[in-house]
Amino acid sequence: MSQTDAVTARPREEWTGQIGFILSAIGSAVGLGNIWRFPSVAYENGGGAFLIPYLVALLTAGIPILFLDYAIGHRFRGAAPTAFRRLGGRVGRWMESLGWFQVAIAFVIGLYYTAVVAWALSFFVFSFDLRWGDDPRTFFLVDYLAVSDAGFSMQFVPSVLIPLAIVWIAVIVVLAFGVARGLQRVNVIGLPVLLIAFVILVVRALLLDGAADGLNALFTPNFAALADPNVWIAAYSQIFFSLSIAFGIMITYASYRKRRSNLTTPGLVVAFSNSSFEIFAGIGVFATLGYFAFEQGIAVSELEGIAGPILTFVTFPAIVSEMPGGVIFGVLFFGALALAGFTSLVSVLQVVSAAVQEKFGITARSAALIIGGGSAVLSIIGFATTTGLIALDTVDQWTNNIGVVLSAILSSVLVIWVLRRGEQLRAHLNALSTFRVGRIWVLLVGLVAPVVLGYMLAQRVITLIVAGYEDLPAAYLAVAGWGTVVFLLVAAVVLKLLPWRHSPDEFTPWPAFEKEARR
Numbered sequence: 001m002s003q004t005d006a007v008t009a010r011p012r013e014e015w016t017g018q019i020g021f022i023l024s025a026i027g028s029a030v031g032l033g034n035i036w037r038f039p040s041v042a043y044e045n046g047g048g049a050f051l052i053p054y055l056v057a058l059l060t061a062g063i064p065i066l067f068l069d070y071a072i073g074h075r076f077r078g079a080a081p082t083a084f085r086r087l088g089g090r091v092g093r094w095m096e097s098l099g100w101f102q103v104a105i106a107f108v109i110g111l112y113y114t115a116v117v118a119w120a121l122s123f124f125v126f127s128f129d130l131r132w133g134d135d136p137r138t139f140f141l142v143d144y145l146a147v148s149d150a151g152f153s154m155q156f157v158p159s160v161l162i163p164l165a166i167v168w169i170a171v172i173v174v175l176a177f178g179v180a181r182g183l184q185r186v187n188v189i190g191l192p193v194l195l196i197a198f199v200i201l202v203v204r205a206l207l208l209d210g211a212a213d214g215l216n217a218l219f220t221p222n223f224a225a226l227a228d229p230n231v232w233i234a235a236y237s238q239i240f241f242s243l244s245i246a247f248g249i250m251i252t253y254a255s256y257r258k259r260r261s262n263l264t265t266p267g268l269v270v271a272f273s274n275s276s277f278e279i280f281a282g283i284g285v286f287a288t289l290g291y292f293a294f295e296q297g298i299a300v301s302e303l304e305g306i307a308g309p310i311l312t313f314v315t316f317p318a319i320v321s322e323m324p325g326g327v328i329f330g331v332l333f334f335g336a337l338a339l340a341g342f343t344s345l346v347s348v349l350q351v352v353s354a355a356v357q358e359k360f361g362i363t364a365r366s367a368a369l370i371i372g373g374g375s376a377v378l379s380i381i382g383f384a385t386t387t388g389l390i391a392l393d394t395v396d397q398w399t400n401n402i403g404v405v406l407s408a409i410l411s412s413v414l415v416i417w418v419l420r421r422g423e424q425l426r427a428h429l430n431a432l433s434t435f436r437v438g439r440i441w442v443l444l445v446g447l448v449a450p451v452v453l454g455y456m457l458a459q460r461v462i463t464l465i466v467a468g469y470e471d472l473p474a475a476y477l478a479v480a481g482w483g484t485v486v487f488l489l490v491a492a493v494v495l496k497l498l499p500w501r502h503s504p505d506e507f508t509p510w511p512a513f514e515k516e517a518r519r
Contacts, residue, residue: 012077012255012256013178013179013180013256013364014179014180014256014257014258015179015180015184015256015257015258016180016184018261018262018266019188020180020184020187020188021184021253021256021257021261021266022266022269022270023184023187023188023191024183024184024187024188024253024347025244025250025253025266025270026187026191026269026270026273026274027186027187027190027191027343027344027347028244028249028250028253028343028344028347028348029242029243029244029270029271029273029274029344030191030194030273030274030277030340030343030344031242031244031340031341031343031344032113032116032120032312032337032340032341032344033241033242034242034274034277034278034281034340035281035285035312035336035337035340036285036307036308036309036311036312037238037241037242037307037308038238038242038278038279038281038282039218039281039282039285039286039306039307040306040307040308040311041234041237041238041307042054042218042282043217043218043286043306044234045225045228045230045231045234045235046221046222046223046224046225046226046231047217047218047219047220047221047222047225048218048219048220048221049221049222049223049225049226050225050231050234050235051279052226053226053231053232053234053235053236054235054238054239054275056232056235057232057235057236057238057239057240058239058271058275060444060448060449061236061239061240061444061448061449061452061453062239062240062243062245062271063267063268063271064441064444064445064448064449065240065243065245065246065408065411065412065445065449066243066245066250066267066270066271067263067264067267067429067437067441067445068411068412068415068425068445069245069246069249069250069251069254070250070251070254070263070264070267070429071254071263071425071426071428071429072084072087072251072254072415072425073250073251073252073253073254073255074254074255074257074261074263074428074432075087075424075425075428075509075510076255076507076509077255077507078255078354078358078504079099079103079248079251079252079255079351079354079355079357079358080098080099080100080102080103080248080251080252080351080355081096081099081100081103081355081358081359081495081496082096082099082255082355082358082359082504083099083251083255084096084098084099085099085504085505086504086505086507086509087415087419087421088419089419092418092419093505094496095414095419096496097492097493097495097496098407098410098411098414098492099248099251099355100355100491100492100493100495100496101403101407101410101488101489101491101492102246102247102248102251102351102407103248103351103352103355103491103495104403104487104488104491104492104495105247105248105399105403105404105407105488106247106248106249106348106349106351106352107352107371107375107491108395108399108403108484108487108488109247109348109396109399109400110345110348110349110352110375110379111375111378111379111382111383111395112379112382112383112391112392112395112396113341113344113345113348114164114167114168114171114345114375114379114383115160115164115379115383115384115388115392116309116341116392117167117338117341117342117345118160118163118164118166118167119144119160119163119309119313120312120334120337120338120341121163121166121167121334121338122144122159122160122163123313123317123330123334123337124331124334124335124337124338126317126330126334127320127327127330127331127333127334128327128331129327130317130320130321130326130327130330132317132321133321134321136313136314136315136317136318136321137305137310137314139317140313140314140317141314141389144157144159144160145157145159145160145386145388145389146159146386147386147387147389147390148386148387149387149390150387150390150472150473150476151387151476152387152391152479153385153386153387154381154385155385155386156380156384156385157384157385157386157388160383160384160388161380161384164376164379164380164383164384165376165380167342167345168372168375168376168379170342171342171345171346171349171372172368172369172372172373172376173368174186174346175346175349175350175353175364175367175368175371175372176364176365176368176369177364178364179256179350179364182346182364183346183347183350186342186343186346187343190339190342190343191343193339194336194339194340194343197332197335197336197339198277198280198281198284198336200332201284201329201332201333201336202280202283202284202287204325204329205283205284205285205287205288205291206283206287208287208288208290208291208294208323209291209294209295210290210291210292210293210294210295211287211288211290211291212290213290213293213294213299213300214286214287214288214289214290214291214293214300215283215286215287215290216290217286217289217290217299217300217301218282218283218286233452233455233456233459236452236453236456237456238278239275240404240405240408240453241400241404242274242275242278243270243271243274244344244347245408246404246405246407246408246411247351247403247404247407248351248355249347249348249350249351252350252351252354252355253347253350255354259510260432261432262432262433262434263429263432263433264429264433264434264435264436264437265433265434265435268435285311286300288316288319289303289306289315289319291319291323292315292318292319292322295322303315309389312337316330316333317330320333349371349372349375352371352375353367353368353371354367356370356371358504359495359498359500359501360501361500361501361502362501382395390472391480393470394469394470394472394476394477394480394481395480395481395484397464397469397481398464398480398481398482398484398485399484399488401456401457401460402457402460402461402464402485403484403485403488405453405456405457405460406457408449408450408453409449409450409453409454409457412445412446412449412450412453413446413450415445416442416445416446417446422442422445422446423442424513426439426441426442427513428509428511428513429441431511432511464477464481469481
């Protein structure tokens with residue numbers, strides 16, 4: 001048995017080429033957060049001036065950690081648990097638990113992210129007849145989601161359950177087809193369609209009355225905001241969450257690249273494409289909000305609901321109802337949103353599928369049915385009920401702001417300082433890539449990233465403990481919020497203890513790491 005086949009006893013799947021990998025990686029990074037999170041974060045943190053800390057964060061944390069994920073996945077040829085176990089070597093096989101921690105994060109994100117994609121799919125259909133009427137807020141929260149008080153309801157909402165089931169069926173089909181015929185094909189087709197739809201949307205938005213006022217509100221720089229540490233934290237947070245790093249996606253994706261593959265240059269393409277799309281989305285969103293403010297005779301600053309689900313499923317439907325050709329705009333917007341969400345969703349769930357395939361020696365089709373089927377049941381129980389919106393918001397808050405950030409800190413500290421693998425991974429990147437990384441990369445990954453992320457984590461944990469979240473009952477937060485973190489930690493330990501079907505340890509990284517490679 002060859003070393004590259006040691007885990008699954010089958011040839012490892014691969015992307016068909018660099019273009020397929022790049023499009024798939026961009027498809028993973030470009031998701032819902034680019035559309036509904038970046039514009040509001042930039043607007044609230046200095047407008048045009050926010051682009052300065054945003055760029056600094058991209059260069060000092062986003063791209064370095066992206067390269068770290070690429071190096072680990074490509075050198076050690078496996079999903080997160082396999083790659084971290086191999087990276088640790090004989091003395092560090094416990095690193096496998098970090099990989100399972102990332103897999104557990106992806107599993108939880110997949111459960112609720114699917115619900116948001118289902119909402120977007122529903123509103124894509126609703127756009128054809130503007131079904132939300134004159135009161136989009138009531139339609140979204142009451143008629144569509146039937147939101148009740150915080151708790152754990154078993155009262156299912158058919159309007160959510162049906163599209164949610166459809167999305168899960170589509171996910172299972174894509175995962176069952178594997179990497180090249182499934183994930184890559186979805187992104188090669190979907191990403192160009194998404195880009196074309198969004199270009200049409202942005203051009204239409206720029207031609208609306210009041211569009212200039214919206215753009216002025218977004219891009220007028222407030223340089224005084226740069227003196228606020230929270231603005232810089234917001235920039236690092238946005239970069240970190242939008243690049244799909246530190247929870248197994250890019251490790252898994254890089255592991256499917258051919259042995260002789262350029263890593264850093266495609267990484268730069270992915271990173272800057274993601275940021276460009278965010279800025280492009282900001283232009284479209286705020287041009288549209290400028291029109292909305294113009295129609296109401298108020299300033300953009302007086303608008304409410306310009307972030308998150310309320311922006312997407314309340315404010316935008318209201319705008320669509322008022323604007324000329326609103327039906328077409330709504331169809332394009334929600335279609336693009338569903339497509340962006342779906343390409344990100346399949347990348348998240350591939351993390352789980354790949355890890356299960358390698359640990360238990362099963363096929364992609366079997367993993368898709370087991371993981372997809374089980375996840376679909378849990379997703380429907382948790383997020384297709386009257387308490388689904390509150391559960392989604394709570395679980396997302398703890399998973400992203402604690403789970404993902406903690407994962408990134410552990411990855412950086414353990415890899416660079418405990419196992420001392422920074423130079424080896426730098427040598428791997430440089431041996432294969434046209435854009436070479438210097439020793440400063442090790443410093444950025446091992447010092448700058450964990451310090452900034454550590455501050456973010458401490459700040460968020462203190463806030464959640466002291467102030468709670470959204471005035472929700474403490475008992476509910478203990479179960480839905482902190483309980484999610486406990487689940488991630490327990491899963492990391494338990495899954496590490498389960499036996500491997502085929503040992504992952506009979507493996508020799510390529511190319512060999514020698515002292516000469518450091519120069």
